[in-house]
Amino acid sequence: MIDKAEKVVIMITGTILALFVFSILYAKTKYKSDIPECLPYDKAYTEPKVNKIDEKTYQVFAVAQMWTFQPAEIYIPVGSEVDFFLTSKDVVHGFNIAQKNINMMAIYGTINKTTVRFDKPGVYDIVCHEYCGAGHQNMRAQVIVNYPKAK
Numbered sequence: 001m002i003d004k005a006e007k008v009v010i011m012i013t014g015t016i017l018a019l020f021v022f023s024i025l026y027a028k029t030k031y032k033s034d035i036p037e038c039l040p041y042d043k044a045y046t047e048p049k050v051n052k053i054d055e056k057t058y059q060v061f062a063v064a065q066m067w068t069f070q071p072a073e074i075y076i077p078v079g080s081e082v083d084f085f086l087t088s089k090d091v092v093h094g095f096n097i098a099q100k101n102i103n104m105m106a107i108y109g110t111i112n113k114t115t116v117r118f119d120k121p122g123v124y125d126i127v128c129h130e131y132c133g134a135g136h137q138n139m140r141a142q143v144i145v146n147y148p149k150a151k
């Protein structure tokens with residue numbers, strides 16, 4: 001037999017859980033915030049680089065480590081779609097592009113992936129928003145969209 005008070009607690013818990021799931025799905029559609037994917041670990045992603053797939057499609061293998069992001073400057077043309085593959089070489093770091101509503105974690109031994117479209121020219125700051133040690137506040141990188149010298 002379930003006590004009446006227990007039933008109430010189960011109902012409240014279920015409602016709150018449903019609310020959480022709903023708010024994630026709502027944010028995904030309404031604000032087009034992408035839920036990051038987690039890929040199987042592959043050492044290839046630990047080598048920082050920018051791959052140009054075609055004129056408007058890029059891959060960035062972003063590697064976080066105390067206390068830098070590599071590559072530190074990413075030059076792309078306006079309208080580009082960028083797949084970020086993110087990993088860490090040591091502790092847990094954050095990966096935040098505030099202007100693009102991107103919020104990821106860089107974790108040793110895992111690859112997190114998200115896709116971002118850069119439709120407006122400008123400089124987009126990537127900052128670490130997970131305290132990772134003495135040099136944390138200096139940990140940043142930039143996506144430079146339509147920089148005059150962009151290749």
Ligand SMILES: [Cu+2]
Nearest residue numbers: 128130132136
């Ligand atoms: Cu940090």
